[in-house]
Amino acid sequence: MRPTKQFATPPRRVALFVTCMVDTLYPEVGLAAAELLERHGVEVVFPYEQTCCGQPAFNAGFRDEARALARRYLDVFEPFIRQGVVDAIVVPSGSCAAMVTHFYSALFEDPSMAAERRRAEELAVVTFELTEFLVDVLGVTATGARFEGKVTYHASCHLLREMGIDEQPRTLLANVEDAELVDLVGHDECCGFGGLFSIKNPEISTAMGRRKCLNLEQSGADVVAMCDVSCLTHINGLLGKQGQHIRAVHIAEILNSQVDVVETPEELPRDEAPASVSKPPAAGGQPRRWQDVR
Amino acid sequence: MPTAPINLHAPYKERIHDALHNKNLKTVLNRTVGRMSASRVAAMGAVDGEQLRRQVRQMKEYVLRNLPDLLEQFEANVEENGGHVHWAQDAADANRILLDLARRHAVQKVVKSKSMVTEEICLNDALEGAGVKVVETDLGEYIIQLAGEPPSHIVAPAAHKRIEDIAAVMQEKLDMPPTLDAEVMCSAARASLRREFLSADMGVSGCNFAIAETGTVCIATNEGNGRMVASLPRVYVAVMGIEKLVPSVEDAFLQLQALSRSSTGQQVTVYLSMTSGPRQPLDVDGPEEFHVVLLDNGRSEMLARGYGEALMCIRCGACLNICPVYREIGGHAYGSTYSGPIGSVISPMLAVEASEPEKLPYASSLCGACRDACPVMIDLPRLLLDLRHYYVQQGAPSWLERQAMQGFLKMMQSRKLYEAGGKMGSLGSNLLASFNGGAITHMPPPFSAWTKTRHFPPLARKSFRELWAERMERRKSISGREPGEG
Numbered sequence: 001m002r003p004t005k006q007f008a009t010p011p012r013r014v015a016l017f018v019t020c021m022v023d024t025l026y027p028e029v030g031l032a033a034a035e036l037l038e039r040h041g042v043e044v045v046f047p048y049e050q051t052c053c054g055q056p057a058f059n060a061g062f063r064d065e066a067r068a069l070a071r072r073y074l075d076v077f078e079p080f081i082r083q084g085v086v087d088a089i090v091v092p093s094g095s096c097a098a099m100v101t102h103f104y105s106a107l108f109e110d111p112s113m114a115a116e117r118r119r120a121e122e123l124a125v126v127t128f129e130l131t132e133f134l135v136d137v138l139g140v141t142a143t144g145a146r147f148e149g150k151v152t153y154h155a156s157c158h159l160l161r162e163m164g165i166d167e168q169p170r171t172l173l174a175n176v177e178d179a180e181l182v183d184l185v186g187h188d189e190c191c192g193f194g195g196l197f198s199i200k201n202p203e204i205s206t207a208m209g210r211r212k213c214l215n216l217e218q219s220g221a222d223v224v225a226m227c228d229v230s231c232l233t234h235i236n237g238l239l240g241k242q243g244q245h246i247r248a249v250h251i252a253e254i255l256n257s258q259v260d261v262v263e264t265p266e267e268l269p270r271d272e273a274p275a276s277v278s279k280p281p282a283a284g285g286q287p288r289r290w291q292d293v294r
Numbered sequence: 295m296p297t298a299p300i301n302l303h304a305p306y307k308e309r310i311h312d313a314l315h316n317k318n319l320k321t322v323l324n325r326t327v328g329r330m331s332a333s334r335v336a337a338m339g340a341v342d343g344e345q346l347r348r349q350v351r352q353m354k355e356y357v358l359r360n361l362p363d364l365l366e367q368f369e370a371n372v373e374e375n376g377g378h379v380h381w382a383q384d385a386a387d388a389n390r391i392l393l394d395l396a397r398r399h400a401v402q403k404v405v406k407s408k409s410m411v412t413e414e415i416c417l418n419d420a421l422e423g424a425g426v427k428v429v430e431t432d433l434g435e436y437i438i439q440l441a442g443e444p445p446s447h448i449v450a451p452a453a454h455k456r457i458e459d460i461a462a463v464m465q466e467k468l469d470m471p472p473t474l475d476a477e478v479m480c481s482a483a484r485a486s487l488r489r490e491f492l493s494a495d496m497g498v499s500g501c502n503f504a505i506a507e508t509g510t511v512c513i514a515t516n517e518g519n520g521r522m523v524a525s526l527p528r529v530y531v532a533v534m535g536i537e538k539l540v541p542s543v544e545d546a547f548l549q550l551q552a553l554s555r556s557s558t559g560q561q562v563t564v565y566l567s568m569t570s571g572p573r574q575p576l577d578v579d580g581p582e583e584f585h586v587v588l589l590d591n592g593r594s595e596m597l598a599r600g601y602g603e604a605l606m607c608i609r610c611g612a613c614l615n616i617c618p619v620y621r622e623i624g625g626h627a628y629g630s631t632y633s634g635p636i637g638s639v640i641s642p643m644l645a646v647e648a649s650e651p652e653k654l655p656y657a658s659s660l661c662g663a664c665r666d667a668c669p670v671m672i673d674l675p676r677l678l679l680d681l682r683h684y685y686v687q688q689g690a691p692s693w694l695e696r697q698a699m700q701g702f703l704k705m706m707q708s709r710k711l712y713e714a715g716g717k718m719g720s721l722g723s724n725l726l727a728s729f730n731g732g733a734i735t736h737m738p739p740p741f742s743a744w745t746k747t748r749h750f751p752p753l754a755r756k757s758f759r760e761l762w763a764e765r766m767e768r769r770k771s772i773s774g775r776e777p778g779e780g
Binding site: 018020022023024025026027028030031034046048049051052054056057058059060061062063065068069072106157158161162188189190192193194195196197198199200201202203204205206207208209211233234236237238240241 | 314618623656657658659660661662663665666676679682683684685686691695699700702703705706707709712716719720733735740744748749750751753754756758759760762763765
């Protein structure tokens with residue numbers, strides 16, 4: 001287990017580090033994450049200055065560039081924590097969470113950057129991946145979600161091996177009503193994305209991804225849930241090209257797909273929902289079906 | 295039909311392409327690699343695997359911290375036992391030492407036990423160039439020697455060959471009748487190898503580990519060929535990397551545990567051959583002369599450059615077996631003696647013959663499965679990241695890549711540019727996607743590398759931040775209270 005802050009009382013407000021990919025490609029995932037948090041009594045704050053955590057640069061070996069973005073991240077989020085505006089930072093992505101909690105200290109390894117390293121470490125203990133926060137911090141095991149269909153789970157590499165998070169998302173999924181959880185062969189095997197790896201080594205990346213898709217096909221699942229939209233982009237990119245029926249979804253979309261929504265003023269009115277946002281659950285007690293996703 | 299071997303000297307891209315399109319290779323990798331991993335998991339699970347890993351790690355850390363002292367202790371003990379120690383700076387040095395020994399003893403035939411380090415220095419070529427016949431005696435290694443191929447796996451050299459391929463080679467080279475019966479094939483190899491053992495003048499092996507406190511070279515095998523190599527011929531030479539030392543006999547058995555369980559999933563290998571010196575007056579067998587060649591070949595520089603962790607490797611192959619990249623391309627595609635994650639780390643740093651080794655640190659998705667499988671807990675992804683950083687410092691990335699990275703940085707450092715870029719990206723990508731049913735199916739290079747086999751989604755029409763701002767605005771107008779910070 002990585003060291004995290006132990007909260008005496010449950011956090012009331014968190015800052016959402018939505019990640020650049022969710023921000024630009026999958027806003028519905030960010031909204032689902034925010035709604036999930038709000039439904040469990042946590043107010044969500046979105047710092048608009050946030051951009052990218054620097055992971056692409058770091059993984060490509062461009063450490064100066066990654067360090068510049070790490071500094072930006074610290075500058076943006078630190079005041080929220082320090083001034084007590086929020087108690088924690090929540091990230092709906094395993095790899096970005098790993099970058100912030102695990103690799104920032106590596107970026108500031110040099111003794112001359114001891115001060116920044118300390119800052120990074122202080123933020124790391126209050127930064128949580130979404131399912132980690134729900135289960136470990138809030139003590140949630142069921143989000144009250146209903147989802148009709150066969151669901152399987154893909155364990156994203158950084159979430160699983162850098163963050164050590166696996167039970168949390170599985171627990172939450174297992175408690176989704178009407179969802180039938182099915183096993184996935186090679187659930188903990190890389191999907192082949194690897195950031196720039198997918199561009200630098202497209203053939204290997206594709207071969208790895210196709211193996212994943214084959215396993216998905218054989219699992220019989222309707223959707224595969226995961227905690228990282230980067231894997232999701234890769235898997236859906238392959239599934240789409242190959243004309244496969246199964247779809248990858250972010251876990252927040254399933255955990256948030258519920259019927260008994262408490263009518264809150266911040267609920268997105270349906271007619272105003274833009275096309276890229278997944279539809280809110282159908283009214284009349286019908287559980288959300290997997291076909292409705294995306 | 296035998297598997298067409300991947301040309302190790304071909305350019306990186308070509309090797310990868312050939313490997314991925316080799317059907318037989320795919321078959322054999324699917325068959326063997328997963329099985330080897332499963333055996334490891336079972337064998338490590340049968341004991342307190344985590345404790346074993348921690349202990350080995352601790353021991354290897356001690357070795358690296360005390361390497362100079364341990365090497366001297368080892369040398370003194372080998373010599374006290376009547377053996378000889380040679381120090382080789384690089385491959386050329388090591389080969390010269392071995393050639394001198396061969397010449398001095400009028401050696402015509404060398405039998406070898408499987409060894410990666412002699413592959414690293416291309417010893418066979420050097421000996422054969424001097425007219426010495428070299429026979430590999432590990433079955434897998436023998437098969438690929440007959441086929442004229444290099445090993446494709448650290449512990450299973452013929453891992454790239456199906457049984458059909460092996461049978462074809464043996465039929466051709468050993469006059470074996472057509473058969474796929476493994477027992478018949480083994481007997482054929484055995485009969486042929488026995489003749490070689492009995493007529494060899496010199497035995498050469500690598501070294502799995504060497505004990506400093508006793509001056510003992512240890513080789514672990516499953517076929518007993520290592521013992522024959524070390525005891526039958528007049529002269530026995532062990533070649534070892536300087537990192538192969540363990541301090542004590544207890545440490546040797548600790549490492550043997552970790553090695554056996556992690557490589558083949560055995561509790562212990564069938565044979566462990568320990569040689570501390572030449573035949574003594576009352577011994578019934580053993581070599582007349584015993585030599586150890588200590589090879590550096592880039593290792594001390596690795597230590598000096600901060601990659602010492604990679605020198606803790608015990609060459610078990612667990613990282614190869616678990617690696618999703620290795621499983622797709624096999625060992626030859628790496629173009630170096632050492633393949634898989636550990637090969638990607640050490641090939642660029644050892645003075646080893648390799649084609650485009652600087653590409654290897656990028657041949658990983660950094661999934662981290664190797665680190666979890668490694669019995670010494672080597673942080674391979676981290677070492678790969680460090681090497682990538684090194685290449686960036688050396689200015690290795692192309693002009694285009696560096697420009698793209700600077701552009702990316704600039705955009706991500708400014709909220710204004712980031713939001714504007716997102717807006718433009720959204721408009722452009724949605725336009726592109728509108729021609730293709732909602733997905734981007736074609737992009738120009740270098741992004742065509744993605745779209746050739748994968749779709750890419752268009753950017754959202756409205757970003758999260760835009761939707762969030764609208765949401766806050768609505769909340770404010772409904773409840774009359776201020777929205778949250780940000």
